[in-house]
Amino acid sequence: MTRQMILDLPVRQARGRDDFFVSPANALALATLDAPAGWPAGRMLLTGPEGAGKSHLAAIWAEAQEAPVLAARDLTDADAPRLARVRAAVIEDAQQTAAAGAEEALFHLCNLMQAEGGRLLLTALAPPRDWGLRLPDLLSRMEATALVRIAAPDDALLSAVLVKLFNDRQTKVPHSLIPWLVTRMDRSLGTARRLVAALDARAVAEGRPLTRAMAAEVLDSFA
Template identity: 30%
Template sequence: MSRKKAPVQLPLGIGLRDDARFENFVSGDNGLARAELERAAQGRGEQYIYLWGHAGVGCSHLLQSCCHAADPVRRTAVYIPLAELSHAGPELLEDLDQLQLVCIDNVERVAGQPEWEEALFHLFNRMRAIGHVLILAADRSPRSLGLKLPDLESRLNWGLVFQVRPLDDETKEFALKARAEARGLKLSDEVVRYLMHHGSRDMANLLVTLDKLDHESLSAQRRITVPFVKQVMGW
């Protein structure tokens, strides 16, 4: 008689951002990737998907969106950001195949480490054998990870591989205004242009800036204007 596995135990403090959902993701040229991820998260698509792209393009947002999308259809899911959890050791990946959806971010953090590669290889095989969904993300393509285990590199090139491409400036401006409106904020075109020209232009940092401005405007009971942005951000 087989022994029932213990529930998966994960480190405390790792949660999903509430705003990291598909409906908040402005796709730009990434519409196909978004559609396939949503289908996979709900158990209607591919068993394995690999995303890659440089920091700020939205890979982490998409992985967390998958976990949020799994909840309404009662699928068990977990988001594992290796940038925060690689210190836990490859044992972290044990028994994750119990879950119907596993999303692992920052795979590049453990590439080239034999024990991690072995653990990821075996997780891939277990997930595939029982029909559960594995979604990985990294800052580079599978062939550029510098993996030491050839069988793992082969596995990571199975299924769908998407490069998540950055938004153009016009789409970033639209996305920034849409996110502000969702929070009940009004950003003028002048403010949006100022943010684009004086701060970091990648979407992740633009949203961090918006978070800060939202908090400071609420505290100061002031509208977000260019002078207010200059004061808060020191630009």
Template identity: 30%
Template structure:
């Protein structure tokens, strides 16, 4: 598998991660976002589903730019968001807001705040490609102390729904099934985990 690189300024999170994954699926997003000196008004809004890497990207953004990151921005009050946006203008340091939905779908009551957020660069994380699906499965399972060989990661990536929530759910299913069976991950286990997502019985058994 190819396509992964690690930004040198990525910030370590509480789970011990020191990097986030970049493949062709999100490379343009990362390149645009981390060119923060060219962000309109020094502000950007990053949107994407749960599991798409918004928090890890935000930590790296802060570490590299010295700016501010507000995660789950749609749950923050208007005053907090308004002051963060204005502070970026005064201090000359960028601000990144992250949420699952664009600002027009947040519960914003201050018209001036909504206009400022709409003037910021809106960046949406695209669906994962095959390379991202395989790498993310390996990373999520590694957090649980499980090794997913490249061949099995590629096998699963070809068959799982191309969405971050689906990939996260598959990793949890593989983890649960490996724990229940008390054995290393093999093709049959991965196939059966995929089948649970599809609501099928997994077909005829394979050998591991």
């Protein structure tokens, strides 16, 4: 069998609102982010497992609010006044704040943003009690922050994400393959990303379309 060279081509990440599939797993989170005027103290923490759609939701909110997006690991003291002047910001992966030495910076950002009447959206894998925060005042601020969680994906969401991921890679798949995968894969959107990448790489390497037999072999390798 002839194998093709696998090129490291860029994957188009569709992050617009029209690309976000609403299901019972994420409808509450979307509705909460759509109403920032009601956030207590102007802050909201969006939590959920890896690949659940936190960054996608944050990108939708950031576009609507014209808000800068910054990873917690990159946050510095100099960023706090700059972001507060914009009166809207997204801090991604806030669970990395302590490890990145950014606790003081996030604490100042929270205070300045609230003083300016702005809105601060944070994303994280877990609630603040699990971040390892050592600064008591920041821990108090974060534990007082309203929280909304994206739940584990249901069949409809998992199916839609698989379709989106294949479309991002411009990979054609049989329609019957999606429900077949949903009933056999781990119920994780992070797994969905890795599975689609592996299936796409396998199809490109072998120079043939995706089949159920090929998908079964790839799934076995995930076990």
